[in-house]
Amino acid sequence: MGRLSERITLVTGAGSGIGRAIAERFGAEGAFVQVTDISEAAARDVAARIRSAGGAADGCTLDVRDSARCAEVAAAVHAAHGRLDVLVNNAGVGHVGTALTTELEDLDRLHAVNVRGLLAVTKAFLPHMVERRSGNIVNLASIGGVVGVRERLAYCATKFAVVGITKSMALDHALQGIRVNCICPGRVETPFVTARLAEYPDPEAAYREMSATQALGRMGRPEEIAEAALYLASDASAFVTGTTFMIDGGWSAGK
């Protein structure tokens, strides 16, 4: 018996990095995992990996910016399984820039995925959770949702919003049997960070600097974030809601 056996779960942006690690860990812990990503091929690939490891999963495309598609996926999950127990809002995009170098369009692009998209997926599943008086939502915020980060203006704006949504929703729905928490990772070695590194003139120096930002002197691994998602998704955290779970190698502890 795994820690999520018989749970129906869905992870957005699960074709890569942290989302993929969460989906694979949930599958290994006995959950059914609806693996979703903007890339259908990546979602199907991760679902196939979960199945070949002995788990239960299905992969499909879901662009979180498309609210009609969010409703379609929710209807399909409810038709197939009767409910969704755990929703992980993981899909997210980043950008390097200050107020001077961030265009309004950059802010809109990040907001569309990190905030509006997160809410679109949530709204597709929430009424059913409220009706069942049971549900668990885990949002991927960031260290950049709790403290300022240099040259991450648009990213911090959206991740502070994710923390705000998490805390508001936790209060609104606590007595309806729904828990809402967020995870705030420091830097984690995924294609997301590789893409940011490529935006620096000296990516190797940037890598060393990014590693040193964590008190532990290294970046995190996707599996370390999946461990936190598992805790928040499972009954082990039954008394936890509205929290910002820092997994940042000590970054937020101070200099």
Ligand SMILES: NC(=O)c1ccc[n+]([C@@H]2O[C@H](COP(=O)([O-])OP(=O)(O)OC[C@H]3O[C@@H](n4cnc5c(N)ncnc54)[C@H](O)[C@@H]3O)[C@@H](O)[C@H]2O)c1
């Ligand atoms: N890697 C880090 O250092 C780090 C740190 C803090 C927070 N986070 C957050 O963790 C989450 C996952 O990050 P990651 O590092 O695994 O990134 P990643 O780039 O490796 O993976 C993100 C996934 O999201 C998918 N995606 C992008 N736009 C989408 C959309 N519109 N709809 C659906 N899927 C979409 C991508 O195809 C990709 O598979 C993000 O919310 C990110 O902000 C990451």
